[in-house]
Amino acid sequence: MDADKHIGIRNVSSICSLTQLDDHDLSRLLEKPRLNIERQRSFDERSLTDLPTLLVRGSYDNFDSMHSPGGRSGIDTPASWDGNSFNPHPIVAEAWEALRRSLVYFRGQPVGTIAAYDHASEEVLNYDQVFVRDFVPSALAFLMNGEPEIVKNFLLKTLQLQGWEKKVDRFKLGEGVMPASFKVLHDPVRKLDMIVADFGESAIGRVAPVDSGFWWIILLRAYTKSTGDLSLAERPECQKGIRLILMLCLAEGFDTFPTLLCADGCSMIDRRMDVYGYPIEIQALFYMALRCALMMLKHDGEGKDCIERIEKRLHALNYHMRSYFWLDFQQLNDIYRYKTEEYSHTAVNKFNVIPDSIPDWIFDFMPMRGGYFIGNVSPARMDFRWFCLGNCVAILSSLATPEQSMAIMDLIEARWDELVGEMPLKIAYPAIESHEWRIVTGCDPKNTRWSYHNGGSWPVLLWLLTAACIKTGRPQIARQAIDLAETRLLKDGWPEYYDGKLGRFIGKQARKYQTWSIAGYLVAKMLLEDPSHLGMISLEEDKQRKPMIKRSSSWNC
Numbered sequence: 001m002d003a004d005k006h007i008g009i010r011n012v013s014s015i016c017s018l019t020q021l022d023d024h025d026l027s028r029l030l031e032k033p034r035l036n037i038e039r040q041r042s043f044d045e046r047s048l049t050d051l052p053t054l055l056v057r058g059s060y061d062n063f064d065s066m067h068s069p070g071g072r073s074g075i076d077t078p079a080s081w082d083g084n085s086f087n088p089h090p091i092v093a094e095a096w097e098a099l100r101r102s103l104v105y106f107r108g109q110p111v112g113t114i115a116a117y118d119h120a121s122e123e124v125l126n127y128d129q130v131f132v133r134d135f136v137p138s139a140l141a142f143l144m145n146g147e148p149e150i151v152k153n154f155l156l157k158t159l160q161l162q163g164w165e166k167k168v169d170r171f172k173l174g175e176g177v178m179p180a181s182f183k184v185l186h187d188p189v190r191k192l193d194m195i196v197a198d199f200g201e202s203a204i205g206r207v208a209p210v211d212s213g214f215w216w217i218i219l220l221r222a223y224t225k226s227t228g229d230l231s232l233a234e235r236p237e238c239q240k241g242i243r244l245i246l247m248l249c250l251a252e253g254f255d256t257f258p259t260l261l262c263a264d265g266c267s268m269i270d271r272r273m274d275v276y277g278y279p280i281e282i283q284a285l286f287y288m289a290l291r292c293a294l295m296m297l298k299h300d301g302e303g304k305d306c307i308e309r310i311e312k313r314l315h316a317l318n319y320h321m322r323s324y325f326w327l328d329f330q331q332l333n334d335i336y337r338y339k340t341e342e343y344s345h346t347a348v349n350k351f352n353v354i355p356d357s358i359p360d361w362i363f364d365f366m367p368m369r370g371g372y373f374i375g376n377v378s379p380a381r382m383d384f385r386w387f388c389l390g391n392c393v394a395i396l397s398s399l400a401t402p403e404q405s406m407a408i409m410d411l412i413e414a415r416w417d418e419l420v421g422e423m424p425l426k427i428a429y430p431a432i433e434s435h436e437w438r439i440v441t442g443c444d445p446k447n448t449r450w451s452y453h454n455g456g457s458w459p460v461l462l463w464l465l466t467a468a469c470i471k472t473g474r475p476q477i478a479r480q481a482i483d484l485a486e487t488r489l490l491k492d493g494w495p496e497y498y499d500g501k502l503g504r505f506i507g508k509q510a511r512k513y514q515t516w517s518i519a520g521y522l523v524a525k526m527l528l529e530d531p532s533h534l535g536m537i538s539l540e541e542d543k544q545r546k547p548m549i550k551r552s553s554s555w556n557c
């Protein structure tokens with residue numbers, strides 16, 4: 001694993017070689033001064049002359065630079081630096097306290113954070129569990145604050161859970177499936193801690209979480225990048241874990257597309273919301289996980305085969321997504337004029353999308369400048385809805401070209417009221433209403449228009465927006481969004497989501513003290529404070545990938 005040899009050189013190369021160190025030595029070596037809340041507080045005392053030292057403290061210039069020799073994306077340039085972010089907002093300290101309250105311990109070790117710490121709520125449901133996807137912003141907050149131990153514990157604990165035999169009724173799930181969530185049960189009498197995990201067999205709707213495995217891989221790379229601790233990713237059980245997750249997706253079958261076919265509700269939107277098929281959220285996470293895996297897998301016997309498959313898939317996925325999921329004014333106009341029923345490989349309208357199926361709203365929504373990856377593409381179906389997570393991850397993983405990334409930012413600016421409104425950020429736009437809502441959601445009372453997954457506003461998405469803004473050199477967009485969130489988040493008790501066209505109302509059934517709302521805010525703040533943190537969750541453009549070929553000439557490649 002040549003690439004890995006370059007990880008974290010910043011941290012330890014002057015001391016001794018990484019392979020000479022065991023876990024214990026490494027963690028001692030890498031021990032940074034505890035930053036914690038004190039660090040947040042001290043920023044207002046810090047003079048501007050300290051800025052350059054802060055900027056080089058980060059770690060984005062090692063791990064992936066092997067694969068993207070283009071180097072930095074300009075994120076450390078003074079132009080993209082937002083000096084205002086050094087004034088810590090009073091709610092930062094409160095947020096850290098709330099985040100620490102959400103910690104979950106297993107045999108005395110912190111292993112994750114609970115989804116919501118809402119004592120007022122009558123129904124606990126599964127909000128008292130550690131969700132894999134929910135833990136990601138918590139993990140990033142801890143990594144950025146120099147506390148990697150909990151992230152390591154989480155990665156190892158979930159890896160153990162992956163090894164369990166998983167069944168729904170009498171049907172056995174694939175070996176690689178990672179849980180959606182787990183819960184630690186304390187038995188005070190026998191002084192025993194036990195874990196129960198949910199792989200979809202208890203989840204509402206009984207859907208396995210496709211995103212969990214991808215987030216696990218992405219987080220393992222973030223940990224490695226941030227700490228320089230190669231030894232975790234190099235462990236045989238971690239290597240196997242990565243391979244098992246990806247083997248579920250890379251197996252050959254009936255697919256005619258490189259995208260991953262999914263059931264409704266298999267990701268953050270974990271209820272029926274018409275996101276079955278090839279949802280952008282999963283495709284973008286898949287792409288990012290494949291790229292992260294490529295950086296961490298060893299070139300040994302089993303790893304080699306996996307690496308080859310990954311490379312082939314990345315190539316095809318990149319082409320497919322950039323060509324068929326991308327929508328801008330020009331593309332919309334082309335689809336509007338599509339001919340249908342074209343047979344053979346010369347077809348321009350490959351998926352036979354009928355122009356009459358284009359929804360009215362998109363003609364007003366699409367600005368002259370700007371574009372985005374649409375929600376879903378499959379035979380005769382284009383879901384034109386905007387999904388925030390998928391588009392931000394497309395930017396972070398460099399699935400989007402630099403031009404496409406800029407266009408996504410242009411769209412967010414041009415459609416600020418619709419996508420940000422009074423509380424960042426809309427999970428999806430627009431909402432599905434009336435008869436369509438009945439058919440699409442199965443009359444789901446939680447997903448009524450402009451609520452929850454159906455056009456609700458989720459503060460957790462703030463960290464993804466901020467990361468995407470920094471990557472594209474437009475931190476002022478994030479600053480505006482954070483300012484909006486700060487006026488209400490603490491006062492409202494860190495709700496899970498907001499309702500309404502502008503996101504003005506606390507969500508109908510939103511939990512309070514939702515951990516990822518808290519952690520998402522902290523990560524957004526820390527990213528703005530020190531943009532070099534971006535390297536943990538961002539990958540540079542892969543220069544080896546061929547430039548995009550025009551759609552009409554693509555049939556023979």
Ligand code: GLC
Nearest residue numbers: 115131133134267268269270
């Ligand atoms: C909701 C969200 C899901 C999240 C869970 C726990 O079900 O849709 O994405 O993981 O709550 O917070």
